[in-house]
Structures are given as structure tokens and as C-alpha cells.
Amino acid sequence: METELTVPPIFSPLRPAIHPRHADIDVQTAAWAETFRIGSEELRGKLVTQEIGIFSARILPEGREEVVSLLADFVLWLFGVDDGHCEEGELGHRPGDLAGLLHRLIRVAQNPEAPMMRGDPLAAGLRDLRTRVDRYGTAGQAARWVDALREYFFSVVWEAAHRRAGTVPDLNDYTLMRLYDGATSVVLPMLEMAYGYELQPHERDRTAVRAAAEMASFIITWDNDIFSHHKERRSAGYYLNVLRVLEQDGLSTKEALNAAITQRDRVMCLYMRLTEQLSAEGSPQLRQYLSSLSSFIRGAQDWGISSVRYTTPDDPAGLPPAFRETPTDDRHEPLGIPAVAWWWELVPAPCERFAGRRPVEQTV
Known part of the structure; x- marks a missing residue:
């Protein structure tokens, strides 16, 4: 199998944006990590160089600065859990013990006043995050944030079971797991908090709106697998990645990359059609929510x-400097993945929306 891989520009019809205070937010997040001693000193030293504050500023380009900073700190905290315990730590190979730790952290998130894990830096950081979630969000948003955190924890325990056994899941199971272990759903309540509204249940819980959020998660995590493959493949331990899953079906690494790009392009096209449909009929709050999903x-x-987390300057990854405006595949056909096949039932088959358009590369 090939070991060197160059990722071509991938399809993104979405326009970039960034919060004007992005540099300050990134500095503040590095300081927060030091204050709460998130992760080991070595891990923390890596995390604070990865522009996690800038990532948050791109997600919420016009959001309240306090919530952009909250999101940045939370993402860094998640990496402290994922890198420190799940992927690189000993607990990442002991799903039972990992589940125990994560259940204790869930209790801290639910009830920060609980007298437990008092000397644990991750628990201390989580208490601070919960306090700020309560400050900037509603009780309902805080409850959904805790519920989504539980979903994320459940999925990484499932991943740890594969890591212990040295097995690779099939594509359907991997897709379902990836909707949660990418921690995208935990971010969703903060999309609302940042713009000062709460999406009402009759809209948020609609099947089509939930599908839009799942499609966004699929695109984000498939892109992450594509961009992080170079870093993960060269790590000393076990890793899970869609390219590795596809290789299990007999594809070469290059063929797996092409297949993954095709899959995410088709979902991106479907996402664009669905969100256009929902925006046309939804409330101003729903339109803002969908806009935030796209951001x-x-x-x-x-x-x-762009982050050194994935560009790995000491061993440069072959990542693209830009994006393209046309998909490699815009067919309105399910991917053959049962867990998400129902998405295509929600959107009428389109006209050839992208036919005849020339690829145009975008810079970041």
C-alpha cells in the first residue's frame, strides 16, 4: 500500500469567515489551558500551538466573543481528553476503565458541585466550562450539551474496544460512530449560545433539521480523517480513520482517499440542497442555526x-492550500451506508446544479 499521499483540493461551496478577535481568543485559550493544567505538560505544549482559538473563531465568526472563547476552551479540553486518555493514553486500550473515568466526568458536568475528582485538572476545567455554559446559555442548552457530551464519551469507549482488540469496524459502524466521536454534536448548543437565541424544539427536533446536523458532522469528520491521515498513520499506536476502514475492503490508500472524497462530496451536495430547502421555510432562528452549521x-x-496539528511541519503532510468549487461527484444517490441512507429520502432529486461549472480554487 502507498504510504505517501497528496490530498487534492476538495469541494467547498462555503465561504470562509473569522471572528475579528481571533488572535486574542487564541492567546486566551492557551492561558486557560495553563491555568487548569489541561493534559500533561508535553500534550499541553502541543495543544497551545495548534490555533484552537482560531478554529473556534472560524466556527463563530460573528458570535459573542465570550462564547467564542468558551468554545475554544472546550475544544482544547476535548483534545485533552481525546489525546491524553483515548488515543495516546493507557485508558485508550482499557474501555472499562475509560468508561469509569468518563462517567465520573459526566457527573461533574451534570452537577459541578459534586464533591468528586477535586484534584483532577480535567474535572476542574470541566467545572469552569459548565459554569460558563450556564452563564451564556439556557437550562435547555446546558442539558443538551451534557447529553451530547455523554454521546461523545459513549462513542470513544466503543472506539477503545476496537483499539484493545486491534480491529477495524466496517464502514456502516464506523460512519455511525463517527457522527458522535468527532464531538461535533457537543458543539451544537454553543452555535445557539453564541448568537443569543434558543432554537425551538418544533424546529430543532424535526427529522430534516437533525439530518442537516448529521450531514454537517459527516462532512466535518470525513474531512478531518482525510486531513489527519498523514499524522495518524505515522503515529506509534492504533488509529481509526475512514481511509483505513476503506482499505479493509481491499482498496489501496490512494483509492481509499478518492472514495472518501467522493462520499463527502455527495453528502456536501445533499447538505446544500437540504439547508436551502429548510432555510426557505424556517424561522430566522433556524436560518441562523443552519448558517452556523455551514460556518x-x-x-x-x-x-x-492550516493548523500544525495536521500539517505536521517536521514531517510535512501533503495537504492542499485551497479548495475547489465543484464536486467530484454530485449524484443524488445514497452512499450504500445503511445508517445514513435515509438522508436522501428528505430531499427531492435536483437538477444538474453543478453541471458545466469550471473548478475554481479558493484560498483560505
Whole structure:
């Protein structure tokens, strides 16, 4: 199998944006990590160089600065859990013990006043995050944030079971897991907090709106797998990545890359059609929510090709400097993944929306 891989410019019809205070937010997040001693000193030293504050500023380009900073700190905290315990730590190979730790952290998130894990830096950071979630969000948003955190924890325990066994899941199971272990759903309540509204249940819980959020998660995590493959493949331990899953079906690494790009392009096209449909009939709050989902997708893309977390300067990854405006595949056909096949039932088959358009590369 090939070991060197150059990722071509990928399709993104979404426009980049960034919060004007992005540099200050990034500095503040580095200081927050030091204050709460998130992760080991070595891990923390890496995380504070990865422009996580700038990532948050791309997700919420016009949001309240306090919530942009909250999101940045939370993403860094998540990396402290994921890198420190799940992927690189010993607990990442002991799903039972990992589940125990994560359940204790969930209790801290639910009830910060609980007298437990008092000397643990991750718990201290989580208490601070919960306090700020309560300050800038509603009780309902705080509850959904905790619920989504539980979903994320459940998925990384599932991943740890594969890591312990050295197995690779099939594409359907991996897709379902990736909707949660990318921690995208935990960010969703903060999309609302940042703009000072709460999406009402009759809109947020609609099947089509939930599908839009899942499609955004799929695109973000597939892009992340594509951009992080170079870093992950060269790590000393076990890793899970869609390219590796596709290789299990007999594809070469290059063929797996092309297949993953095709999959995310088709979902991106479907996402654009669905969000256009929902925006036309939804409330101003729903339109803002959908706009924030798109900013989340594009922000993750821009950060993915620019952060040292994935460019790995000491061993440069072959990442693209720009994006293209046309998909490699815009067919209105399900991907053959049962867990998400129902998405295509929500949107009428389109006209050839992208036919005849010439590829135009975009810079970040």
C-alpha cells in the first residue's frame, strides 16, 4: 500500500469567515489551558500551538466573543481528553476503565458541585466550562450539551474496544460512530449560545433539521480523517480513520482517499440542497442555526489544512492550500451506508446544479 499521499483540493461551496478577535481568543485559550493544567505538560505544549482559538473563531465568526472563547476552551479540553486518555493514553486500550473515568466526568458536568475528582485538572476545567455554559446559555442548552457530551464519551469507549482488540469496524459502524466521536454534536448548543437565541424544539427536533446536523458532522469528520491521515498513520499506536476502514475492503490508500472524497462530496451536495430547502421555510432562528452549521463545516476545513496539528511541519503532510468549487461527484444517490441512507429520502432529486461549472480554487 502507498504510504505517501497528496490530498487534492476538495469541494467547498462555503465561504470562509473569522471572528475579528481571533488572535486574542487564541492567546486566551492557551492561558486557560495553563491555568487548569489541561493534559500533561508535553500534550499541553502541543495543544497551545495548534490555533484552537482560531478554529473556534472560524466556527463563530460573528458570535459573542465570550462564547467564542468558551468554545475554544472546550475544544482544547476535548483534545485533552481525546489525546491524553483515548488515543495516546493507557485508558485508550482499557474501555472499562475509560468508561469509569468518563462517567465520573459526566457527573461533574451534570452537577459541578459534586464533591468528586477535586484534584483532577480535567474535572476542574470541566467545572469552569459548565459554569460558563450556564452563564451564556439556557437550562435547555446546558442539558443538551451534557447529553451530547455523554454521546461523545459513549462513542470513544466503543472506539477503545476496537483499539484493545486491534480491529477495524466496517464502514456502516464506523460512519455511525463517527457522527458522535468527532464531538461535533457537543458543539451544537454553543452555535445557539453564541448568537443569543434558543432554537425551538418544533424546529430543532424535526427529522430534516437533525439530518442537516448529521450531514454537517459527516462532512466535518470525513474531512478531518482525510486531513489527519498523514499524522495518524505515522503515529506509534492504533488509529481509526475512514481511509483505513476503506482499505479493509481491499482498496489501496490512494483509492481509499478518492472514495472518501467522493462520499463527502455527495453528502456536501445533499447538505446544500437540504439547508436551502429548510432555510426557505424556517424561522430566522433556524436560518441562523443552519448558517452556523455551514460556518462549522468551513471553519473545520480551513483549520484542517492550516493548523500544525495536521500539517505536521517536521514531517510535512501533503495537504492542499485551497479548495475547489465543484464536486467530484454530485449524484443524488445514497452512499450504500445503511445508517445514513435515509438522508436522501428528505430531499427531492435536483437538477444538474453543478453541471458545466469550471473548478475554481479558493484560498483560505
